[in-house]
Amino acid sequence: MRVLVVEDDENLRIAIAGSLRAAGFAVDAVGDLPAADEALSVNSYDCAVLDRMLPSGxxxxxxRVRRPAVPVLFLTARDTVADRIAGLEHGDDYLVKPFAVEELEARVRRLCRRVASGLPPVLRCGDLEVDSGRHEVRRAGVLLTLTGKEFDVLRLLVARQRTPVHRADLIKEVWDPFVDPASNVLDVVITxxxxxxxxxxxIHTVRGFGYRIEPA
Structure with missing residues (x-):
């Protein structure tokens, strides 16, 4: 599994890359967003770990703008509820500094497993097309603008189309196994x-269970 680390603090960048390599990951580490853009354009990654606030932006x-076709884990010292929500809306995970190396490794491994799930790169349900390679969704040929979480929920529903998916399974796969299944984060995304x-x-509600997607 190959991981891109983007961190401007050289000592922290070296430490993160070293710990991930020791855990069995192949790691490329860069210090700014232009270098990250270049790396993403020429290499394939299973996950990207990005420091939230970088000198380059x-x-x-x-x-949000680049929409890289890999799961993104944000690292940041910003820990307000608003910051966490924004990070989870536009990325796939959010880890607040300081953090335990073991937790970082576990979160990266979980995100990498999502890429290695064995699903085909393009999923279709009626006139809906979900392209994981390009991180794009089209309905009737029209490109839709989705957040990272919206994309992940839709992709999972389409992968299991016509079958009800329990809300706890959706939350566990898309957010975090420790998020309360009674939380309204999933309902907001479905809306x-x-x-x-x-x-x-x-998308149809299966009362008392979860959601199901079917061709219209």
Missing amino acids: DALHYV QLRRKLRHPPM
Whole structure:
């Protein structure tokens, strides 16, 4: 599994890269967003670990605009609820500094497993197309703009189309196994997906269980 680390603090960058290599990952480590952009354009990664605030810009804004086709883990000292929500909306995970190396390794491994899940790169459900390679979603040929979490939830639903997916499974796969299944984070994403997918509706509520997607 190959990981890209983007961290401007040289000592921390070396330490993170070293710990991940010791855990069995292949690691490329760079210090700014232009270097990250270049690395992502020429190499294939299973996960990217980005320091949130870099001299070359806010990595959250970079991910929102660039939309790299790999899971993203943000590292940051910013720990407000608003910062965490923004990070989880536009990335795939969010780890606050200081952190335990073991936790970083576990989170990176979980994100890498998501890439290695064996699903085909392009999933289709009726006129809906989910392209994991390009991190793009189209309905009836129209490109939709989704957040990272919206993309991940939709991809999982389409991968299991016509089958009800339990809300606890969706939260565990897309957010974190420690997030309360009763949390409304999933419901917010489903509401936004329904709005963006427009009519006719595709995502259906399975009362008392979860959600199911079917061709319209």
